[in-house]
Amino acid sequence: MAAGLKTRKKQRLLVVSIGLTSLIGATLLVLFALGGDSLSLFLQPSEIKARGIEQGKHFRLGGLVESGSFFKEDDGLTYHFIVTDCAASQDVQFKGLLPDLFREGQGVVTEGALNANGVFVASTVLAKHDENYAPPGTLPKSEEQCVHPEAAASTYGTASYLVSG
C-alpha cells in the first residue's frame, strides 16, 4: 500500500514535470519561430528599405531622434526630425503635441505612413526612455553623435559610475 502510494506520487511528479517542460519548451520555440518581427512594436529605419515598404502603408517607426535634426515649421505646429537606428535614417514630419520626454538623441516610437516624397508623416509620436535613472549632471556625456540603442545600454550600463554617486 505504502509502496503503491510512493510510485503513484513519482508517476505524478514525472507527468507534471514532463508536461510543464514540454509546454514551456514548445511555447518558447513558437515565439522564436515567429521571430522578433511579428511581435515587435515598431520597425527601425533600416528595416523600411529592407522590406520595401510602400507609401501610404500604415506602420510604426522607432529609433533615436538624430541630434541637430529637429526643427519647427513657420506655422509653429509642424515638426520635422530624423529618426535613425545608426544604420539608416528616416525623415519624419509630425503635426501635434510632442510628449515631455521628446528630445534629440532619445528614442521615439511614431505611427504613420510614408508620403510620396518618402517622408514619414506621423499621426502620433511617443517618447521612449532608456534604462538610465540618475540625478541631473551625474551621467557621463556620450561623445558619439549616434549611439545605437543596444550599444547605448553598455555606455552607461557599467556599475562603475554608481561608485561616484
Add this chain to the structure above:
Amino acid sequence: MHRFANPAQFNRLADSVMPWAFSVMVLTLASGLYFALFDSPADYQQGESVRIMYMHVPAAWMGMFVYMVMAVASFTALVWRHPLALIAGKAAAPIGAMFTALALITGALWGKPMWGTYWVWDGRLTSVLVQFFLYLGYMALWQAVEDDEKAGRAASILALVGVVNIPIIKFSVDWWNTLHQPASVMRLDGPTIHSDMLWPLLLVAVGYQAYFVVAFIWRMRLEINLRKLSVMRMNEVAGG
C-alpha cells in the same frame, strides 16, 4: 517542504515569523516611501515623475514573484497532494493579482506624462496584462467548481501552464522592440540606476515582500480556519 505540510506546524512557524515580518514591513515601507517621495533626487530626464518608479517597479517584481509562489504551491499540490499547498496557492493569488494591478495602473499613470500614452500593446505591457488575467482565471476556477479538491486541481493546472509567461515578461524587452525600456536593476552588467535612487527602491521592494509574507500568512490562516469551521458544522449536523 513536507515538514510544513502539517497545519499545526504551519501555525507554529507562522506565529514566529509574523511579528518579524510585520515590523520589517512597517519600517521598510515607511522609510522607503519617505525617501522615495521626499528625500531622493529628481531624474535628469523625467524630473519628479520618476517617483512613480518606486511604487511601480517593486509592484511589477512582486507580481512575478507571487506568481512563482503560486506555481510552486500548485506543483506541490498536484504531485504530493498536500492540502496546505492548495491553500497556499489560493491564498497567494489575490495578493499577486493586486500587485500586478498596481504595476499596470502606476505604469499607465507614468506612461501618460512620459511616453505620451497610457497604454500600448507592446511585448512587456501585454505580457503583464496576460499575467493579471492568469491570476483572475485561477481565482475564477476556484469559485466555479463546487468541489474544493477538483477546483484546486483545475486551478493548479492553469497556474502551471501560466508559468511560461514569466520568462516572456522578463525578456520581452530584450527579444522584441518595445516602448517599455529594458531592465535597470536586474541586469547582468549591473544596475543603470543611481545609488541615491536605488536604495529607496530596494527599501520599498523589501517592504512589499514583507507585506506579502504578512498578507499570505493571514490569508492561509483564514482559509485553514474556514475549513475547520465547515468540518465542525458537518460534524454537528451528523451528530444531530
